[in-house]
Amino acid sequence: MPKEPFFVNRIKSVGFAFKGLFLLLRTEASIKIQFVIALLMTAAGFYFEISAGEWMAQLLSIGMVMGVEGLNTAVEKISDYIQPNEDPKIGFIKDISAGAVMIVSIIACIVGLVIYVPKLV
Numbered sequence: 242m243p244k245e246p247f248f249v250n251r252i253k254s255v256g257f258a259f260k261g262l263f264l265l266l267r268t269e270a271s272i273k274i275q276f277v278i279a280l281l282m283t284a285a286g287f288y289f290e291i292s293a294g295e296w297m298a299q300l301l302s303i304g305m306v307m308g309v310e311g312l313n314t315a316v317e318k319i320s321d322y323i324q325p326n327e328d329p330k331i332g333f334i335k336d337i338s339a340g341a342v343m344i345v346s347i348i349a350c351i352v353g354l355v356i357y358v359p360k361l362v
C-alpha cells in the first residue's frame with residue numbers, strides 16, 4: 242500500500258480524534274455529566290471573574306477529568322470486548338481504571354474549593 246504524505250496522515254488522525262470526542266459526548270453518560278459540570282464551572286469562572294492562574298488550574302482540572310474518563314471508557318470497552326463474561330481480572334482492571342478517574346476527580350474538586358470557597362465566604 243502506498244504511504245500517505247505526512248500531513249495528510251496527521252490531518253486524518255486529528256479527524257479520528259474529533260470523531261472520538263463526539264462519540265464520547267454522544268454515548269457516555271459520565272462524560273456528558275462531566276461536560277455539563279465543565280460548562281457550569283466555566284460560567285462560574287466568568288461570573289466570579291477568576292484570575293488567569295485560576296483559569297489555568299480550572300481548565301487543567303476539567304481537561305484531566307474528561308481526558309482520564311475517556312481513557313477509562315476505552316479500557317472498559319476493550320475489557321468488555323476481550324472478556325464479555327464475569328472475570329475477576331477484568332473486574333480488577335476496570336476498578337483500577339475507575340480509580341484513576343477518582344484520583345483526578347478528587348484533585349479537581351479540591352482545585353474548585355480552593356478557587357471558589359474564598360469567593361463565597
Ligand SMILES: Nc1ncnc2c1ncn2[C@@H]1O[C@H](COP(=O)(O)OP(=O)(O)OP(=O)(O)O)[C@@H](O)[C@H]1O
Pocket residue numbers: 271317324325326327328329331332333335336339
Ligand atoms: N467482566 C467483569 N468481570 C468482573 N467484574 C466486572 C466485569 N465487568 C464489570 N465488573 C465490575 O463492575 C464494575 C463496573 O463496571 P462497568 O463496566 O459497568 O463500569 P461503569 O463504571 O459502571 O461503566 P459506565 O462508565 O459505562 O457506567 C467494575 O469496576 C468491576 O468492579
